[in-house]
Amino acid sequence: MGSDGNAYARGDNTYSWLGDGTTTQRITPNIVRKPAGVPTDFTYVQVSAGKWHSLALGSDGYVYAWGSNQHGQLGNNTATNSSVPVRVRDPASPTDPNKGLKAIQVSAGDDHSLALDSNGYAYAWGENIYGQLGDGTTDDSNVPVSVLFNLQPVITAAKFDTGPGTNLAPVSNSNSITVLTPAHQPGAVTVSVDYAMGGAGQVLTDKSLTYLYLPAGVLPRAGGEGILLALATGMTGMGGVLASRRHRRERHRLLHTSHE
Structure with a gap:
């Protein structure tokens, strides 16, 4: 990377590894070409050299690649080598050449590529004979695929309508937490559960749960201030499974559609 915003390359160029067309x-640094159709003020902000290809991140936020493409490591939905940087395709629209993958970091392997986007998601493309794309297969891919992480959702907060639950505590040897319900008028309320995959990264909110507060004179007590509510998490969903107070107990199922 040059202070002028250009990328420079030198060395063997048998398979157009230097990106100069x-x-x-080259035994001295030579400027890597700018991709076709970019603005005149376009610059490179990061580069990564693999064994057979190279990656770069542009000031427009898109990922570019050049060099050998035998295993689809350029990510442009072809297996054709390129002597100049080409835009890596958008995973959501892999057949549209006008769209591309936006990322904040790139890394080139021998015959595969990796990128991290601004939401914390990882993408990979190229050779996959040893599972290096992390998508659960051993199939090569000439467009980016999502790297799969087997992470459990971890609950970080819960609200009952606008009232926050208190005393969140993990339940030992389980994927659950307990939370004390706030005071509320009788009736059904929406339970908003904040969670993060693996307990880190982007915080998501689920609002599909409901909880029923019953009048104080109704037994068994299924709602009210100070009810100890257990919220369970799972790979595809989470739901409340138990409400209890003192020695009175009632099973209270909270329905929830599964997460993607």
Whole structure:
């Protein structure tokens, strides 16, 4: 990377690894070409050299690649080598050449590529014979695929309508937490549960749960201030499974559609 915003490359160029539009070997740094169709003020902000190809992140936020493409490591939905940087395709629209993958960091392996986007999601493309794309297969991919992480959702907060639950505490040897309900008028309320995959990264909110507060004179007591509510998490969903107070107990199922 140069202070002028250009990327420079040197060395062997048999498979257009230098990105200068040629296959000429260079013993001094040579400017990597700018991708076609970018603004005149376009610059490179990060580069990563693999064994057979290279990656770069542009000032427009898109990922670019050049060099050998035998296993689809350029991510442009082809297996054709490129002597100049080409835009890596958008995972959501892999057949549209006008769209691309936006990222904040890139890394080139031997014959595969990795990128991290601003939401914390990882993408991979290229050779996958040893599972290096992390998508649960061993199939090569010439467009980015999501890297799969087997992470449990961890609850970080719960609200009952606008009233926050208190005393959140993990339940030992389980994927659950307990929370004390706030005071509320009788009736059904929406339970908003904040959680993060693996307990880190982007915080998500689920609002599909409901909880029923019953009048104080109704037994068994299924709602009210100080009810100890257990919220359980799972790989595809979470739901409340138990409400209790003192020695009175009632099973109270909170329905929830599964997460993608």
